[in-house]
Amino acid sequence: MNQSKQMTDGALFTGIFILLLLMARFIPAFIVIAIFLLPIPFVLxxxxxxWKPSLLMLAAAILFTLFFETSVTLPLTVLVGIAGILIGTAIHQGLSPYETWGRGAIGFIAGLLFVVLFIQLVLQINWLEEIDIMVNDSMEMSQEIMGQYGITDQTQAQELLKDQIELMQDLFPVVLALIAIVFAFLTQWVSYKLINRLENRQFRFPPFRSLRFPVVIIWVYFVALLFTFIDLDPNSVFYLAVINIFTLTGVLMTIQGLSFIFFYANYKKWSKAIPILSVVLTLLLPFLLLYFVRIIGIIDLGFGLRDRIAQRKK
Structure with a gap:
């Protein structure tokens, strides 16, 4: 009976996945939403x-992609299948929401790397050449725009634009990781809502004010920070690793700082609008507030700031 129910549910969830996949394939505007909706049948x-029966479901889904445009549907299926199975396994094992989120992010990162390699090796599309073409097109377009406004001395502006574009190229792994983190959160959040409704469970993320990253992240951040003061070869792999690790851990420290602001606002019984406003201002005025919030996160995580405040209350 259980085996029959398992096979029936597998066919049902595979059918739901195929329907979403077809919508993503033939409705271009749906593709962004589909990326965090497609893993949900695998999660459920x-x-x-x-995870073992889920691998058979993934195999069936991959087999289905062979009947459509494989260059699009295959990498997308592998991407969402890996992420969905990792998130679902974590929920099945009773891991905490943040641990589940971490596994989901790893799943999305692995899936995105597969997509990148698939495009590079199978479709024979060279990422570096495509990026160079985009950079040259952007430079030419900016020259035309500045020329229309009568700006004749474009050297400094062009160099600044080129440096920013090259920095974005160098930070491609970080961008990939941040995309994975966001999609993992959205997928897990929607999955929790569906599981709670279908299975009468009470899965939910704890309040943002309780978010705390492992202390080891601080040491990774400071080690990467020390290497940024060394004159490294910008074309070396080590340089790319340092700048990406430093940027990613810096983002995590900023999130930690925002989490502390939410905690402190709740501790002081302030209006909920205050911590929300702090997030908005940090995003709108990063050059003024970003590093300040990051320092708060470092102090909180490194010195147990919220623990000290909580003990003072007792």
Missing amino acids: YTFKYS
Whole structure:
């Protein structure tokens, strides 16, 4: 009976996945939403039956992609399948929401790397050449725009624009990781809502004010910071690793700082609008507030600031 139910649910969730996949394939505007909706059938099925049966579901979904434009549907299926199975397995094992989120982010990162390699090796599309073409097109377009406004001395502006574009190229791994983190959160949040409704569970993320990253992140951040003071070769792999690790851990420290602001506002019984406003201002005025919030996060995580405040209350 259980085996029959498992197979029936597998067919049902595979059918739901295929429907979403077809919508993503033929409705271009749906593709962004689909990336965090497509893993949900895998999440729900893995939550009920663990990861081994889910691999068969993924195999069936991959087999289906062979009947359509494989260059699009295959990498997308692998991407969302890996992420969904990892999130579902974490929920099935009873891991905490943040641990589940971390596994989901790893799943999305692995899937995105597969997409990148698939495009590079199978479709024979060279990422570096495509980026260079985009950079040259952007430079030419900016020259035309500045020329229309009568700006004749464009050297300094062009150099600044080129440096920014090259920096974005160098930070491609960080951008990939941040995209994975966001999509993992959205997928997990929607999955929690569906599981709670379908299975009468009470899964939810804890309040943002309780978010705390592992202390080791601080040491990774400071080690990367020390290497940024060394004159490294901008074309070396080590330089790219340092700048990406430093940027990613810096983002995590900023999130930690915002989490502390939410905690302190709740501790002081302030209006909820105050911490929300701090997030908005940090995003709108990063050059003024970003590093300040990051320092708060470092102090909170490194010195247990919120623990000291909580003990003072007792």
